[in-house]
Amino acid sequence: MDHKILGLCAAKIHEDECYRRIDEIEKAAKKRGYKLLVFDPEVILEMEKGFEARNLLFMMNPDKLAGLIIDAEHIADKRVVLALRDKAKEKNIPFVSFNMPLEGSVSVISNPENTFRELLNHLFSVHGCKTFDYVGSVKDSMRCSILLKVFHEEMEKMGNVVAEERIVHGEFDDEDMLEKVRCNLDKAIPDAIVCTCDRIAIKVCYELKKRGLRVPEDVIVTGMRGCARGKLHTPLLTTGQKDMQGMAERAIESIEAMNRGETPDMLQMVDGSLRLAQSCGCTYEEHRDTTELVRDLYDVIDLREKLDNHLYRMEAALLKSKDFRDSGTVLREFLIDDVVVCCRKAYMDDIFYEGDVQGTEEYKERMV
Numbered sequence: 001m002d003h004k005i006l007g008l009c010a011a012k013i014h015e016d017e018c019y020r021r022i023d024e025i026e027k028a029a030k031k032r033g034y035k036l037l038v039f040d041p042e043v044i045l046e047m048e049k050g051f052e053a054r055n056l057l058f059m060m061n062p063d064k065l066a067g068l069i070i071d072a073e074h075i076a077d078k079r080v081v082l083a084l085r086d087k088a089k090e091k092n093i094p095f096v097s098f099n100m101p102l103e104g105s106v107s108v109i110s111n112p113e114n115t116f117r118e119l120l121n122h123l124f125s126v127h128g129c130k131t132f133d134y135v136g137s138v139k140d141s142m143r144c145s146i147l148l149k150v151f152h153e154e155m156e157k158m159g160n161v162v163a164e165e166r167i168v169h170g171e172f173d174d175e176d177m178l179e180k181v182r183c184n185l186d187k188a189i190p191d192a193i194v195c196t197c198d199r200i201a202i203k204v205c206y207e208l209k210k211r212g213l214r215v216p217e218d219v220i221v222t223g224m225r226g227c228a229r230g231k232l233h234t235p236l237l238t239t240g241q242k243d244m245q246g247m248a249e250r251a252i253e254s255i256e257a258m259n260r261g262e263t264p265d266m267l268q269m270v271d272g273s274l275r276l277a278q279s280c281g282c283t284y285e286e287h288r289d290t291t292e293l294v295r296d297l298y299d300v301i302d303l304r305e306k307l308d309n310h311l312y313r314m315e316a317a318l319l320k321s322k323d324f325r326d327s328g329t330v331l332r333e334f335l336i337d338d339v340v341v342c343c344r345k346a347y348m349d350d351i352f353y354e355g356d357v358q359g360t361e362e363y364k365e366r367m368v
Contacts, residue, residue, distance in 0.1 A: 005064050006255070008038045009084060010071040017227060021071060021099070021244055028248035034066065041080050067255030068093050073100035094258035096251045101142055101267055108251045111269035112224060113146050115240035118274050119222060120154040120194065127220060127280060129191035132162060133184055135177070135204060136196040139169040147196050147224070166190070181207060189219060198223035202233050216281040226275060235278030246270045
């Protein structure tokens with residue numbers, strides 16, 4: 001094959017979590033002599049009204065691709081994922097679903113089972129935890145099913161009987177889930193609260209702080225997934241983290257195998273690792289309550305990333321504007337507040353629309 005280009009479809013590419021995944025895939029690709037072509041299908045579909053998802057692959061010049069990796073878990077519209085999968089098959093392009101099992105394609109995902117089992121045994125044998133609360137993400141997901149099964153198995157081995165109401169499910173920003181956590185805390189304070197996501201664990205830490213409870217002195221809190229916020233949180237979260245490097249290498253190895261005419265395993269699970277830290281009491285840190293400051297700072301960063309992404313989309317739409325009226329329509333769609341647009345008079349000479357453009361005199365004092 002005379003070309004060495006891999007396509008990568010990923011959503012929310014300006015967010016830290018996605019950037020980490022892209023970085024690991026790019027490093028693995030570079031190690032094998034590939035260049036990586038990255039694009040965000042959600043942004044393209046938002047820009048190109050009426051553009052069909054099945055045509056997205058043509059924007060990547062499919063004849064030049066040695067393979068296509070799609071970060072399927074984080075693309076909200078799964079129809080886009082399926083359309084890309086089907087079009088890749090039609091063009092005989094090796095296709096790998098990254099981070100999410102996808103029927104009919106090779107899928108490389110993280111296996112949380114061994115890491116979560118190691119975490120529960122650590123809490124029991126090292127920290128002497130006897131009572132546990134479980135706070136998980138969406139109940140019907142494959143990942144959550146694995147973790148819940150491990151939790152029940154390990155509790156049985158420890159001789160612990162966990163009441164059904166002490167097992168809570170929901171999204172990290174789900175108020176109903178947090179209300180169930182509060183109700184459980186009102187009834188009894190467990191030795192440890194194990195969460196299947198770092199963001200959920202952080203929410204639980206905030207709730208404990210409101211009650212005057214300290215982590216880990218009063219309650220141990222642990223997460224999973226190893227997200228960036230968990231690394232900035234105080235106390236630093238004990239968590240299970242994905243082996244992104246191993247997953248990236250496995251995905252590219254699978255593409256190379258398909259190009260050789262081989263058939264790799266359809267579902268490939270890569271073990272993660274346990275990161276012991278302050279929230280279970282394994283590392284010491286002089287008492288410094290920086291949680292609120294870090295949270296506020298991270299919220300500002302998150303807002304800035306969303307704003308940047310919004311402005312990128314607006315810029316792309318403006319570049320496609322045919323005239324001043326089109327530009328005005330784009331600005332009204334993307335900008336919420338009253339905005340004054342300043343541009344050269346020559347731009348408007350041939351396209352002046354009465355009522356659309358006003359003289360500059362009354363706005364001089366507002367121009368900077």
